[in-house]
Amino acid sequence: MKIFSLVLPLAGLVLLAGSCTVKSTENKSETAARQVPVVNLTVMDTTIYKEYIADIQARKNVELRSRLSGFLEKVYVDEGAIVKAGQILFQVNDEEYRADAAKAEAALNNAIAEAKKVELEKERTKKLVEKNIVSETEQELIAVQHRASLSKVAEAKAVLNQAKTKLAQTSIRAPFNGRIDRILLKTGSLLEEGALITSISDLSTLNVYFDISEAEYLTLASDTNFSNNSFNKEVKLLLANGQEYPHTGVAQIVESEFEPNTGSISLRARFPNSDGLLKHGASGRIAVPISTGSTKFVHQKAVFEIQDKTYVYVLNDDDTVKMQPFRAGQRVGHYYVVEDGLNENQRIVYEGVQGLRDGMKVRAVAKK
Structure with a gap:
């Protein structure tokens, strides 16, 4: 009897353990379905x-x-x-050039005096020829001397003008209204002819150049604004920090032929710069409008790539997921443009796609 009393409690324990195992399996089965957020495509005009x-x-x-x-x-x-056109910016030591100008002016005065002397001699010789005191040969000789003296006057004037030009060039002036860049040389520096001192930029309006392919050019040429190779299109400028420049520009075709090596052609957009934000040599991106209207978008969190193809997981009616490819357009903010392969009625897994597989049953919740 003692033996039976031991066996019965052990059997009860076995039954109890089996019961717990069944309940645990049932609970695990109930919670196996993974919860995923789902959304529809975003459609925006x-x-x-x-x-x-x-x-x-x-x-x-x-x-x-x-x-x-x-x-x-x-x-x-x-x-x-900021400087004005004609404003003196730098002064080169001019003592040597003043001396050269003074010397050239003196030489001119001497040449003028010599020419005057020969001219008087010419007049005197002419009267003597009329009185047959000297021969006509003497008159011709003095006429030649007079022409030579006039040539010396012209030469002296040219030398003086050159000296004055060099003297004027000792004052380096602003060629137009603009802003001075970094000054590379300081007071007392020895300048060689052609030495770079600084640069000056007119920043009131900036030209922004960008290249497009031949195919893109032909697409733009189909625009109603394109007529007889005259093209004007309003564009935006995105700065290096990603912010949009507050003013729009107008893009124009400025080249008459395609670059043979790249097959591209350049366009120029002009932007006002009254606040001086843009600088010469800055970087950025031009945003050109290519389409307008109702467009389908899918959030980037829902998209993944396999071998250069884009996919999303769509939710079937039986709450299972299926991997579906689609043709993605360009990225706009946090969204991809859906060009083909998805429709507005499909429910798409919003995020957490890494652990999913085709046919997996999930518990969908609407993305808030």
């Missing part, structure tokens, strides 16, 4: 832009170089200063 690398240049940008050799005597402006 919007304008799609295509972006191009931009080359930003000032309307005018020139280097200021010394035309003469000499010491940089004075610097009248600071780096980054």
